[in-house]
Amino acid sequence: MFIYKYLTILGRYIMLMRRTFARPERMRMFFKQYVKEMAQLGVNSIGIVLLISFFIGAVICIQMKLNIQSPWMPRWVSGYTTREILLLEFSSSIMCLILAGKVGSNIASELGTMRVTQQIDALDIMGVNSASYLILPKILGMLTIMPFLVIFSSATGILGAYATSYIGQVLPPDDLTAGIQHNFVPWFLWMSIIKSQFFAFIISSVPAFCGYTVEGGSVNVGKASTDAVVSSSVLILFSDVFLTQLLS
């Protein structure tokens, strides 16, 4: 029964995605929506991404200095580990987990409200492919904007680390710079961006499914919003394990 239920949900999700990835009826309308979604979901998230990245970058640097650094290790080790953590996990996976909360609940509640107020029915009656019109721009918008968010996050995290160095005097800036530059592997940046693309798809399509398929009233919209955040977070964590293994 449990498996049957989840297979049914998976089947409905796949069918919705099939409808979503249909050719838009009007490219002009699609691009209008696409730009709007990039601004709403991506550009409007830059603030929170920069804020969190800056402080987490600073905290990682302090923790590394206090707990990893020892006389037996080179002085650049704090900077090195800070960079690796930011690049490999924080800016892709953890940032996407945070965005799953912000963007996921936004998408699920928007589509859920449109469903219960019959706005989606109105689109269907007009002969518009409502799934493609509403969901496709969100998915493509997130996929487009996500690499920029990852790069901004990594850069701001490193700025946060420098802040602990210059303002907090936690470690000398030269040591931090040496660590950040030490044995840099450009593939790690690409790995982070590739991972974020998978996560961007999850945090836009799963909440869209939860919102689009809402039945009932406002209580169900709230429930769909919560389900969207929980489901996309769990899926991000699972896929992170596989992607890390696959790409490393």
Place this chain on the structure above:
Amino acid sequence: MIEVKNLFKSFEDKDVLKDISTVFEDGKTNLIIGQSGSGKTVLMKNLVGLLEPTKGQVLYDGRDFVQMSKREKVMMRREMGMIFQSAALFDSLSVLENVMFPLDMFSSMTLRERQRRAMDCLDRVNLHGAEEKFPGEISGGMQKRVAIARAIALNPKYLFCDEPNSGLDPKTSLVIDELLQGITREFNMTTIINTHDMNSVMGIGENIIFIYEGRKEWQGVSADIMGSTNERLTDFIFASDLLKDMRKMVIDNGLHIKKS
């Protein structure tokens, strides 16, 4: 013309529509009336294709909507306009953008032409001056009028209205009724209205279908209601004691209802 033939609709083991057969005529305001839960909305959803019948046919000018291909259904839907109970306006779009939406999606008009057409539709529903407002900033009656303007923007052949008067005061309801009847005559549309509103029934009902527990109980015109011997219909229409007394008085004195 829309013809419904032996339509059944069930949800799991519950039969909501049972063997409905009727005709909705062109250029007339066709009303579907009945108690809450009688199956009116389900019937309308079957007509517009939001639900698929368990059995039976929905014929649009002789073509079975259920049997149409996906592409044919999309084309057919472009000939339909629908006004929902909640108006279902797009929150993120202004009044003008809402009315322009079907034109943006399906017409090959220039921006200027689309704007002009949308403004004409807004003028038709007496909503000049509200184009820049958002749905949340206007009253329920105005929202319904915007929904009507949006529904007629593409000159549809069929207009469906799901309880267009719900939540409106009697005076505004009258305005909406007159608007719907006027538009139906002006564009020779097949208009189908789901309603509870007895003023609408007596005022604009040119072809009335009474649904009782999922079955078609009665069909006729508003003038026939007063003298109808169908108890279920008269109990529904003249629900209060006051209305029952008035009906008795009208029948006893051989009076006729005069429509203005």
